Amino acid sequence: MVTGRSCVLNRSRSRAWAxxxxxxxxxxxxxxxxxxxxxxxQLKTSSVDITATPISSFDGSSSSPSAKLSWxxxxxxxxxxxxxxxxxxLAILDSGRSLLCVSDAGFWLTARLxxxxxxxxxLGGGRVGPIQALKGRSLERRRDRDAEAISVVSSGGANxxxxxxxxxxxxxxxxxxxxxxxxxPDSYLELPKPLGALRNNHGIESVAYLGQGPLTGNVLAFAxxxxxxxxxxLGWIFSxxxxxxxxxxxxxxxxxxxxxxLPDGGVLVLERRFRWSEGINIxxxxxxxIDLQDNRPIAGETILEAGNGTVxxxxxxxxxxxxxxxxxxxxxxxxxxxxxxxxxxxxQFALAG
Numbered sequence: 564m565v566t567g568r569s570c571v572l573n574r575s576r577s578r579a580w581a582x583x584x585x586x587x588x589x590x591x592x593x594x595x596x597x598x599x600x601x602x603x604x605q606l607k608t609s610s611v612d613i614t615a616t617p618i619s620s621f622d623g624s625s626s627s628p629s630a631k632l633s634w635x636x637x638x639x640x641x642x643x644x645x646x647x648x649x650x651x652x653l654a655i656l657d658s659g660r661s662l663l664c665v666s667d668a669g670f671w672l673t674a675r676l677x678x679x680x681x682x683x684x685x686l687g688g689g690r691v692g693p694i695q696a697l698k699g700r701s702l703e704r705r706r707d708r709d710a711e712a713i714s715v716v717s718s719g720g721a722n723x724x725x726x727x728x729x730x731x732x733x734x735x736x737x738x739x740x741x742x743x744x745x746x747x748p749d750s751y752l753e754l755p756k757p758l759g760a761l762r763n764n765h766g767i768e769s770v771a772y773l774g775q776g777p778l779t780g781n782v783l784a785f786a787x788x789x790x791x792x793x794x795x796x797l798g799w800i801f802s803x804x805x806x807x808x809x810x811x812x813x814x815x816x817x818x819x820x821x822x823x824x825l826p827d828g829g830v831l832v833l834e835r836r837f838r839w840s841e842g843i844n845i846x847x848x849x850x851x852x853i854d855l856q857d858n859r860p861i862a863g864e865t866i867l868e869a870g871n872g873t874v875x876x877x878x879x880x881x882x883x884x885x886x887x888x889x890x891x892x893x894x895x896x897x898x899x900x901x902x903x904x905x906x907x908x909x910x911q912f913a914l915a916g
Contacts, residue, residue: 599901600668601645603708604701608692608744611644613674615686621910622873631849631866632912635892636682637874640907646670646691648899648907652713652821653880654725655894656740658887661721662686662909663740664880664896667730669694669708671745673721681888683911694727695747706731712821713882714772714782726752728784730766735784752782755799755806769798769822769832776828776852783809783830783855785819795860810860817846821881826891828852832863833881833895844870845878847893866914876908883914890914 618637627633640647649666655676656663664672670693677685694702694710702708712728716737723740727748736748768787773779778800785798795810796819811819817834824830834846848863855861869875876897886892891914899905 600649600705601670601901603646603669603693604703606646606670606691606693608690611642611647611672611689611691613640613642613647613686613689615640617684618874618908618910620874622869628869628873628912629867631864631915632847632893633915634682635911635913636678636684637908637910638683638686640686640909642689644691647672648901650896650907651711651879651898652727653882653894653896654713654715654723655882655884655892656715656718656723657721659884659892663713663723663725663745665694665710665713665727667709667711667898668901669702669705669710671710673740673744681886681890683909686909690744692744694745697748697750699747704732709766711766711768711879712770713880714770714824716772716774726770726772726782728767728770730768730787733766735767735770735782753804755801755804768819771822771824771830773800773824773828773830773855775824775826778828778852778855783822783824785811785822785832787818787820793860800855807858809855811848811850812860812862814862814865815846817844820845820879823881823883825849825883826885828855830855831866831881831883831893833878835878841870843875843877844868845875845895847881867912874908874910876906878908878910886913 616639621628621634649668650664651667652665654663662674673690674686675688709731711730714726716724725738728735735752739746769785771783773781781802783800789797791797798809799806817836820835821833829852830850832848836844847867849866850863878895879898880896882894893912895910897908899907
């Protein structure tokens with residue numbers, strides 16, 4: 564495990580980050596964006612050195628980020644490996660001791676987490692490997708590697724059965740995580756036809772397996788920017804071949820980045836918005852089990868909205884786990900897009916109620 568000095572990231576970078584990202588988005592083409600990602604065809608499962616620098620505060624103060632979320636620490640993660648970054652999906656296992664991320668470049672990362680008085684303090688034992696296709700085949704096409712979401716179906720320690728969602732070629736695979744890392748998928752879910760036909764930013768951005776509550780065994784999936792005729796953000800709840808649409812009321816022009824199931828059968832939805840004038844903002848909405856059964860558009864409960872003046876970057880992944888102390892812990896991770904001016908940030912909060 565390698566750690567650095569505790570720090571609070573420079574919050575003035577937010578405006579500079581906004582300008583740079585805006586310019587990059589304005590001039591980038593699909594080819595140049597893809598060229599920034601490492602090619603995983605030659606990647607073998609191997610260890611990776613990671614420096615984890617603790618983040619001492621969310622916004623420079625000692626107060627909680629919101630009435631529902633209490634600060635439990637953060638880490639800025641860096642590595643000299645080209646196979647590090649672009650993390651869009653996150654799972655926290657073994658009561659918070661283990662981490663699994665998937666990158667939109669088509670590889671996975673596992674690592675061990677350490678804590679100091681309930682606050683995340685370090686990360687070590689990093690390993691990376693390629694995400695594979697059925698029967699261990701390589702994902703030859705770049706668009707097939709765009710992993711965006713993880714959801715835990717069942718777990719035992721650091722081992723788990725998982726669902727992983729892919730965006731550019733929309734699909735959800737069943738994977739196992741064991742001592743040797745992430746297995747090839749044993750199968751793919753049979754998706755509703757409208758969902759399976761989605762591509763690019765209309766494809767799968769989030770997946771949540773509902774392991775508790777009235778919808779136990781169902782799977783929720785949202786696209787990033789897919790909307791219905793009324794402008795509501797569109798997703799699905801499905802079980803087997805049956806599916807029904809779910810709609811999230813649009814508030815403030817945010818896009819959906821990820822979603823994760825809660826112990827009570829509800830869901831947390833992570834949303835993100837970029838504007839030149841303000842940089843990155845995020846919002847977390849809590850959808851109750853009752854909300855998920857409603858056919859009307861859902862507003863949910865906003866438990867966090869934050870932007871300038873905080874340590875946020877391009878937050879794309881969200882996960883929930885129960886700590887050894889019995890707290891419900893929410894973890895966020897950022898996607899650095901393999902850009903030198905962005906960062907891989909891991910943040911944790913305790914959820915009240």
